Amino acid sequence: MTRTERADNPDTSRKDPDSDAGRGVPDPATIAIERCSLSFGDLPVLEDVSLSIEPGEFVGLVGPNGAGKTTLLRTISGVLEPASGTVMVDGVDVHDVSSRRSSQLVSVVPQDTALSFSFPVRDVVEMGRHPHRSRFSPPTVDDRKAVEHALERTRTAKFANRPIDEVSGGQRQRVIIARAIAQETPALLLDEPTASLDIAHQVETLELVRELVDDGRTVVAAIHDLDLAARYCDRLVLLADGEIRRDGVPSTVLTSETLADSFDANAVVAPNPVTGSETVTALADARDTDSLPKRVHVLGTGAAAAGVVARLDAAGIEVTLGPVSSGDGAAETARSLGVEAIEVEPFARLSTDVRTTAERRVREADVTVLADHVLGAGNQTILDALEESDALAVVETRPLADRNFAGTAARKRYSACRERAVETSPQSILAAIREASARQQRSQSAESADPPTE
Numbered sequence: 001m002t003r004t005e006r007a008d009n010p011d012t013s014r015k016d017p018d019s020d021a022g023r024g025v026p027d028p029a030t031i032a033i034e035r036c037s038l039s040f041g042d043l044p045v046l047e048d049v050s051l052s053i054e055p056g057e058f059v060g061l062v063g064p065n066g067a068g069k070t071t072l073l074r075t076i077s078g079v080l081e082p083a084s085g086t087v088m089v090d091g092v093d094v095h096d097v098s099s100r101r102s103s104q105l106v107s108v109v110p111q112d113t114a115l116s117f118s119f120p121v122r123d124v125v126e127m128g129r130h131p132h133r134s135r136f137s138p139p140t141v142d143d144r145k146a147v148e149h150a151l152e153r154t155r156t157a158k159f160a161n162r163p164i165d166e167v168s169g170g171q172r173q174r175v176i177i178a179r180a181i182a183q184e185t186p187a188l189l190l191d192e193p194t195a196s197l198d199i200a201h202q203v204e205t206l207e208l209v210r211e212l213v214d215d216g217r218t219v220v221a222a223i224h225d226l227d228l229a230a231r232y233c234d235r236l237v238l239l240a241d242g243e244i245r246r247d248g249v250p251s252t253v254l255t256s257e258t259l260a261d262s263f264d265a266n267a268v269v270a271p272n273p274v275t276g277s278e279t280v281t282a283l284a285d286a287r288d289t290d291s292l293p294k295r296v297h298v299l300g301t302g303a304a305a306a307g308v309v310a311r312l313d314a315a316g317i318e319v320t321l322g323p324v325s326s327g328d329g330a331a332e333t334a335r336s337l338g339v340e341a342i343e344v345e346p347f348a349r350l351s352t353d354v355r356t357t358a359e360r361r362v363r364e365a366d367v368t369v370l371a372d373h374v375l376g377a378g379n380q381t382i383l384d385a386l387e388e389s390d391a392l393a394v395v396e397t398r399p400l401a402d403r404n405f406a407g408t409a410a411r412k413r414y415s416a417c418r419e420r421a422v423e424t425s426p427q428s429i430l431a432a433i434r435e436a437s438a439r440q441q442r443s444q445s446a447e448s449a450d451p452p453t454e
Contacts, residue, residue, distance in 0.1 A: 028057075109177055254269050299371070324341055
C-alpha cells in the first residue's frame with residue numbers, strides 16, 4: 001500500500017498484533033543519529049549529520065550521486081565508524097557493541113546482491129540467522145520457522161532449493177530481502193533496492209518493503225528513483241555534499257527549488273494523477289529564456305494540459321489555464337504550482353464571466369496552447385479569440401471526435417485554428433511556443449511591409 005493510500009485508509013496501516021505471533025519479530029526501533037561526520041582520507045563524506053527516525057517509519061534517502069547516502073547507511077549499520085558523533089539503534093550505540101550484537105539490531109540489503117558461491121536459496125536465507133546462534137551450532141526450531149516465514153513472505157519458497165545464481169535478478173533481490181527478514185531485526189536498511197530491476201520488479205520490491213513497514217519494521221532506504229521514493233516512503237531526507245539539505249514528507253522535499261539546488265536540475269514536480277504522490281519530470285535546460293514568449297495561455301484538459309502547464313511554469317513563463325473542470329488533473333497541477341487557472345464546476349455550463357475572462361486571457365497571451373482542448377456547447381465563443389490569434393500551438397493525445405461536443409460547425413472552426421498551429425508534444429512545448437511566436441512576428445512584419453492599397 002502506498003503512502004497516499006495509507007493516508008486515505010489509516011486503519012489499514014496499523015500492525016496486526018497476530019501477524020508475526022510466535023516468530024520472534026522484535027518491536028520496531030528508533031534510530032538516532034547525532035552529529036556524525038566521516039571522511040575518506042582528506043575527502044569529507046558526511047558532515048555533522050543528525051537525524052531521528054521513528055519506530056515503524058519508512059525513510060528514503062535521496063540525493064545526487066556522491067551525496068553520502070550509502071555511507072550514511074553503512075554508518076547506521078555499524079560497518080563504518082564515524083570520526084565523531086553517535087548512531088543509536090533501539091537505545092544501543094552500534095559502534096560500541098560487537099558485530100554480532102549490531103547484526104541483531106540492523107539487517108542490510110546491499111545494492112550488489114551477487115554472491116560468490118552457488119548456495120541454494122534456502123541456505124542464503126538461513127544466513128540471516130547467524131547473529132542469533134553460535135557459529136557452529138545447528139539451526140534451531142526457531143531458526144527454521146524464521147526461514148520458512150521469510151521464504152513465504154517474499155514468495156521465494158517455490159524455488160528455495162534452486163541455486164542462487166540460477167534465479168532472476170528480481171527473484172534474487174527478494175531472496176536477499178528474505179535473508180534480512182529471517183534476521184529478525186527491528187531496523188532494516190536497503191541500499192538502492194531497485195537500481196538494477198525493471199519497473200515491474202521495482203514496484204514489487206517496494207510493495208514488499210512497504211508491507212514490512214506496515215507490519216511495524218523501521219526501514220531506511222537509499223532510493224535513486226524520486227517518483228518511487230515519493231510513492232512509498234513516509235518521509236524523505238535529501239542529502240547533498242554530505243549534508244542534510246531537506247527533511248520531511250515527500251511534498252515538502254521534492255520541489256523544483258530543492259531539486260535545482262541539490263541536483264542542479266531543471267525539473268517540474270506535480271502530483272501523479274493515478275497515485276497522488278509527487279512525480280518529478282526533468283526538463284532540458286531552459287536558460288535561453290530571451291527567445292521565449294512571456295505569457296502563454298493553455299486551453300485544455302487532462303495529462304496533456306498538465307504536462308504543458310508544468311513545463312511552461314518551470315521555464316519561468318507567466319502561464320494561465322482554463323476554463324478547466326476543478327477536478328481535472330490539469331487543474332490540480334496548476335493548483336500545486338500556484339498557476340492561475342479559471343476553474344469551473346464539472347459539467348457546468350460556462351457563465352458569461354468565465355467565457356469573457358478566458359477570451360481575454362487568449363487575446364492577452366503571446367501564445368495560446370491547445371492541449372486536448374474540449375469543444376463544448378458553452379465555450380464556442382472562445383473560438384472567436386482563437387481565430388484572431390496567429391500564435392497557436394497544439395498538443396493532441398486524443399482524437400478530436402472524442403473531445404467535440406459542439407457539433408460540425410465548431411469542429412470546422414477548431415480544425416482551421418489547428419491547421420495554423422505548431423503541432424507538438426508536452427515534452428517539446430518550449431520549442432513549439434518559440435516557433436509559434438516567431439510565426440506571429442513574421443506575419444506582422446509581412447503585413448507592415450505590404451504597400452498600402454489605393
